[in-house]
Amino acid sequence: MKYLSLIASLSVTILIKLWGIDAILQKPVLAIATFRNISSSWKISQMYTPPDRGAPPTTTPTGTRGSCALSKEKNLLLLIPENNIGLTLSKYPTFFVYIPPYKDAQEAEFFITDAENNNIYNHRLQLPEKSGIIKIKLPEKKSPPLEVGKEYTWGIQIFCQPDTGDHSGDAFSRGFIERIEPNIYLVEKLKKAKPLTVPSIYASQGIWYDALESIVELRRLNLNNPKLIHDWQELFNSANSHGKEELIPAPILDCCETED
Template sequence: MKRRFQLLNHCLDNHRLTIGVFSLFLGMTTVALADYKPPSEPSHPEQPTIISGTRGGCSKNGQANLTTLAPQEHIGKTVSTHPTFAWFVPDAEALPMKFQLYQDDVNEHPQPIQNIELQTTPGIMTHSLSEDELGLSVGQRYLWQVVIMCEPNHPSSAIIAQAYIDIVQKSPDLKIALAAATNPVDRADIYADKGFWYNAFGEVVGSADDARHRELKLNLLTDLAKIEASGNSHYASQKSERIKQILEIERKARL
């Protein structure tokens, strides 16, 4: 009988050890996702970016607004000359849309770069500059906007959202950090930590829809909502509320 108890205790000890090792392994493989940190010396738009349209989009039945998924309180940066732009569409029905890109001008006369006609799809939409096209210039600032034509025969019915983007040089430190990254989430973490919003969000918004990508995408939007809420302008506060509405919709969609 004593021998039987010894064998039972030995088996239980081995089972506990296995569980402990497995738990330790899980703890080691769970990596905290980085927060988005704005640039240490952020640039600010000289004038507020346009936020138009009523809640619900063209149909006025939605729970959110047409919103650019990019900073407004400060100007978002990228080290890519072919960046990815993202925005949220509230309307369920397909509507004509335009993506427009302008090079910022000191004389306040933005120069048109792109004017692409699209069709809306509900939720988060993206547009990336093709690698076959001439890229954006390092050191330049651009204005981009999305326009939904609610009633094509009545231009005044259009709703518009826009944001700025700065194209900057990739530093040696950033190159070294990225060389060690093996997947989009790792790269997004690095970009977010170093203040490159467009790169960070672009890495996950169009990637495979798995748990880590979704988590980081929502984390980045949560960070952006907090940053906008901390701004002093009414426009930043309004942008924060819009992003919070989008977060609520995105989370419900995953239930």
């Protein structure tokens, strides 16, 4: 029963992304039936195919370790592809950040700006007590939606010495995101997809942020599944993400989500 409850919960989460909350409320039987038709030997191919969008303003993450880092080998990392830019279909996407071990820092600030450097959204957050991956969702009630075809800069700054006002040693990293409209091919693929294959569809079409969010949710609900662990590794390896050696084994923390 626990397993059935798990997969039913997962189905609702994934299908919400496809049809919207109103449709899901009318299709609870469909959600469960979809999972009953999936073999226990299912496998997702998490091969990320980068889109041909041209080079972003910078192709490497900008940042420093900061004076409060506990390890010289572990850095503040955004979960992004090698070229530092990813696509999304979402008006309010979710961002993921790897927080390394720190000894003094307690606060950080998430930010997103448009191409003209206008502020879209800022959020102060308390750092988790342990190192790992946190998620930050752009809130609908406090942020305008991302516009199709526009590139945005997002990132995070960790305040290493908040009491002194000295930000010279702060840890800082930024990346880029662009929202696109799905083509007819992608829409049809998603309509016909079993929920567990959704991340691979996004990844194969270069929709990085949606692929990442989908597989994070899968892992959250089924953490020790060896196939999901393999797919998680393949996603970062195929995208050749910066710091993938640190990202792949890092735990996903229940921390730092924004509130509407």
